[in-house]
Every structure is written in structure tokens, then in C-alpha cells.
Amino acid sequence: MMEDHVFYDCATAPSPRRARMFIVEKGLDIPTVQVDLRNDEQLGDDFRAINPRCTVPALKLPDGTVLGDNASIARYLEEIRPAPPLMGRDPVEKAVIAEWNAVAESDGLLAMAETIRNSLPGLKGRALTGPQNYEQIPALAERGKARVGYFFELLNARLIDHAYLGGDRFSVADITAFVVVEFAGWVKLVPPGRQTALIEWRTAIAQRPSANK
């Protein structure tokens, strides 16, 4: 138990799930505070004082520094707890994992966020996370759905001849992409049956302890 850290989580949201899976895969146990996104707790003064960007995940370090996104949390944890490596072992593997993680963010997570945040009535005026309010753009929700379909194709093509996105080992890129595929299920976007490599990869990851916490 890392008693000198605090993890700010929300059990129902996709972005903090990425950090939560990373923490479990590292075998770490960090005191966790749930932030109630459904009641906009992230926009309140208390949480804003912790993370001015008003987003989870966040990780408070022993020196008081608050890391406020998945990029920083993953990098920090990989550095202080190198085993098992989730961000690669040699320069090329590290680069390939960084690239697939970025693809999963830009072509997957962002497309899904666009789909959800520009269509759900409960998110009117909240089309982006963070302290600023932006109106929904319905055309963006439609585009997002098309992009998610393309993202599934990218994943499946890669997984036909690689066990994991980064190569032969599970990595942070698999975490990000898996969370996106699960998130897509919220709006019934699911990989078509012909994408067998993607479906098998998803089934295998869903059985890891980190996917069930």
C-alpha cells in the first residue's frame, strides 16, 4: 500500500479506468478517492483546488505534486515501479507502444468522447471535459461514430499478426485501446463478428484482474 499517494478515480468513467488498470497491472495499491462525476464534483471548488483542469484521473504525490492526466500518471508509475514494464523494454518497443497508445487516444478515445459528449442530453453545454463549457455539435457525434468504426479496423488489422498492440507483450497501449472498446459498447458500437483478432484480444484482456477492478 502506497500510503503517501492519493489516487482520484471515478469507478464509472473511461479515463480514470486507464490509470486504475495501470495501477493494478503494476501490482500497486494506492489509497483511492472517488470523485462523483455524475454530480459534477470535479467542477467544485474542493476538487478544483486539487486538479485545476477538473478531470480525473489525478494522482497526488508525496511532495504534493498532483499529476492530472493519464500521460503523467503512467510515466511516473513506470519510472518508480519498472516491473512489469508496461511502456516497453528497448527503444523500438517503447516507441511502438507510445505510438499505439497515441493512436488509441486520438483515433479511439477522442472519437468516442466526441460521440458521447456531443449527443447525450445530460452533457448539454459540456461537450468537452475541463473547466470551460462548450456547446454540443451534433455533427461531431456522427463523425465520432464513423471514426470508432475505423479505429476498430485499425486494431483488428494490427492484432491479426501481433498478440498485443505493442508486439508480444501487454502494454499501456492495450489498456487504452481496451478501455475505448468497452466505452464504445455504451452506445452499442461493437466490433463486427469478422474482426476475430480484435474480439479475441478483447476477450483475453477482459479476464485480467486489472479489467475487473
Added chain:
Amino acid sequence: MMEDHVFYDCATAPSPRRARMFIVEKGLDIPTVQVDLRNDEQLGDDFRAINPRCTVPALKLPDGTVLGDNASIARYLEEIRPAPPLMGRDPVEKAVIAEWNAVAESDGLLAMAETIRNSLPGLKGRALTGPQNYEQIPALAERGKARVGYFFELLNARLIDHAYLGGDRFSVADITAFVVVEFAGWVKLVPPGRQTALIEWRTAIAQRPSANK
């Protein structure tokens, strides 16, 4: 000169500028091929065979691997040429730099790309980079401009009490944010005069050799 690598660049575009600056800051000299984005060379069969994502920057490695985005190229170069460090020296610094680089991408570069790609007549039907074609969404261009203004505020607030975004040393986060600020100038989005910390930081970076190549 790293004769066994090939850097695919486009001298006029913001994204490859990030990699180009990184290469120069590392003191590296890599054989470079210009890809003519204005004539859609990135969408042609020849370049598609190199980077199926049809984007620059890309970096071909001695083993034939092609790294196809800034995330992978920066990670690879930081690993093979650790000095000077551009991605941090200790776990906390590495994390903070990763976070500011991600902020510069999501709140800065993405907002600028939305502004440009959803408004320029020459980019009709090409609202996103990559092999897929998407129509422009004018509302997204408007939102992008507002977001860039907020991004400038974020940068200025950070730079009031830090010489660089990651702390006291120049890093990849400064490269990304600097390229965004310069990119914003294309559409006359410039930091207002009261943002003196941001303006001083920009002026200093503009004088580095890496900003002039």
C-alpha cells in the same frame, strides 16, 4: 549524420516541425525527405507504403520499422540519445513534462487543427489528417479559436513562475507548445500583450537554432 535512418518531413507543416525541432535539440542530423503535403503526396501509394496513416512526421529506422507520429519519434530518440534530456530527468519531472506535452497536444494543437482544417477552403473534405475523408464542421472551427485563447491563458499562467513548461529546463513540452503558438499565428491568433510570460518564453524559444531549421 545518422545515415541509416530516414526522416520524412514537410518544412511548412506544424506536426513535422515538432520532430524536426526535437532532432536539432538532440544534436542529430538525419537524412530527410520532404513530403509535399500541398499536393497530397502523403495520400499517394508511395508514401502510404511507408506510413499507412498518411501523416508526417515519420522516421524510418535501420531495421525497417517506421515510426509514424511525434509520440513514437520523440520516445525513440530520447532513448537512443539521452543527452540532452528533453523528456525529464527524474520520475516527477518526466511526468510533469509528459502532462504538459499532452496538454499542448489536446488543448493546443488539436484546437488549432480543428480551427484550420474546418475552415480553409483548400481542406474541404479533409477535416482530419489520415487516410479517411471527413467533411468540415464550421462550428468546430469556431470552437477551436475559443480553445486556443484558453490554451494561451494556461501557458501564460504556468510560465509566470516557471522558465519552461516542465520546470527549469527546456523540454519536448516547450517544443509542442511553441509550435502551436506559431501555428496559431497563421490565422492571426496571437497572445494578447498582457500575457507577458508567454510572450517572453516564445521570443526566447524563437531564437534557438532548432526553431530556425
